[in-house]
Amino acid sequence: KAGVTQTPRYLIKTRGQQVTLSCSPISGHRSVSWYQQTPGQGLQFLFEYFSETQRNKGNFPGRFSGRQFSNSRSEMNVSTLELGDSALYLCASSLEGTGGRDTGELFFGEGSRLTVL
Amino acid sequence: AQKITQTQPGMFVQEKEAVTLDCTYDTSDPSYGLFWYKQPSSGEMIFLIYQGSYDQQNATEGRYSLNFQKARKSANLVISASQLGDSAMYFCAMREGPHYGNNRLAFGKGNQVVVIP
Numbered sequence: 001k002a003g004v005t006q007t008p009r010y011l012i013k014t015r016g017q018q019v020t021l022s023c024s025p026i027s028g029h030r031s032v033s034w035y036q037q038t039p040g041q042g043l044q045f046l047f048e049y050f051s052e053t054q055r056n057k058g059n060f061p062g063r064f065s066g067r068q069f070s071n072s073r074s075e076m077n078v079s080t081l082e083l084g085d086s087a088l089y090l091c092a093s094s095l096e097g098t099g100g101r102d103t104g105e106l107f108f109g110e111g112s113r114l115t116v117l
Numbered sequence: 118a119q120k121i122t123q124t125q126p127g128m129f130v131q132e133k134e135a136v137t138l139d140c141t142y143d144t145s146d147p148s149y150g151l152f153w154y155k156q157p158s159s160g161e162m163i164f165l166i167y168q169g170s171y172d173q174q175n176a177t178e179g180r181y182s183l184n185f186q187k188a189r190k191s192a193n194l195v196i197s198a199s200q201l202g203d204s205a206m207y208f209c210a211m212r213e214g215p216h217y218g219n220n221r222l223a224f225g226k227g228n229q230v231v232v233i234p
Contacts, residue, residue: 108162
């Protein structure tokens with residue numbers, strides 16, 4: 001079973017540019033969430049999408065946005081990049097079951113490492 | 118206020134020995150879930166173990182066990198018989214509220230573990 005796939009794995013941008021990151025969840029998973037990881041702030045929740053709707057949102061400026069498509073694939077976009085946006089962006093997918101001991105475990109991808117110069 | 122606290126400095130562990138990683142959490146929600154993830158240098162977050170706030174027994178998954186002390190709000194991870202491949206950053210995380218409709222995790226800063234032969 002294929003895991004969570006994130007593309008691109010590495011990218012370099014300059015200040016003021018914008019970037020789009022892609023995440024393909026595990027087949028059958030309808031929830032996709034995004035996290036930003038930096039040495040200073042650690043792992044921070046960006047937002048979550050479920051069935052093409054944003055369900056939860058973290059405390060990030062409006063420059064950070066996302067969307068989810070009907071096949072559950074998700075993209076996040078960061079506009080007007082700043083140096084502080086340099087980070088590892090992790091995507092996670094989750095299967096929400098209908099019973100049993102479903103922990104709502106999040107399966108993470110390997111991340112997209114963004115460097116802003 | 119920090120939801121998850123991991124304060125131990127980097128740790129060196131002898132191969133085949135056990136190691137305990139501390140995690141304390143802060144929540145007023147009676148329903149929550151606690152997770153431990155491992156992040157090797159490749160960047161991927163690997164799920165290790167889960168403990169629900171209503172679970173009566175401490176969670177175990179192979180060499181991983183979770184020492185859940187609800188009154189103290191602590192959820193320490195115990196890794197038995199350490200292996201060289203256990204060298205990684207370890208993150209404690211919490212989801213507040215029931216997991217349906219919510220995949221927002223708050224992460225601690227992590228513990229660095231290095232296993233030495």
